Amino acid sequence: MLWTITILLVVLWALGMVSGATLGWWVHLLLVLAVISLIFAVMRRGSAAV
Known part of the structure; x- marks a missing residue:
């Protein structure tokens, strides 16, 4: 579940960077x-492995 959230947040961050939207610090917060x-x-x- 955490891996899914991580991937989703990274994708949203990348889209925010590419789109050029003026989201400011919200993009970096992602x-x-x-x-x-x-x-x-x-x-x-x-x-869990231990």
Whole structure:
């Protein structure tokens, strides 16, 4: 589930960057949320393997 959210946020961030819309810091907030989601997904997967 976290991987899906991460991919969705990265895609939305990329579309925001490509579209040239004047969203300001909202576009970068999507990237930060995607990175945080990715970190949680990696941590969760690592703890499940132990």
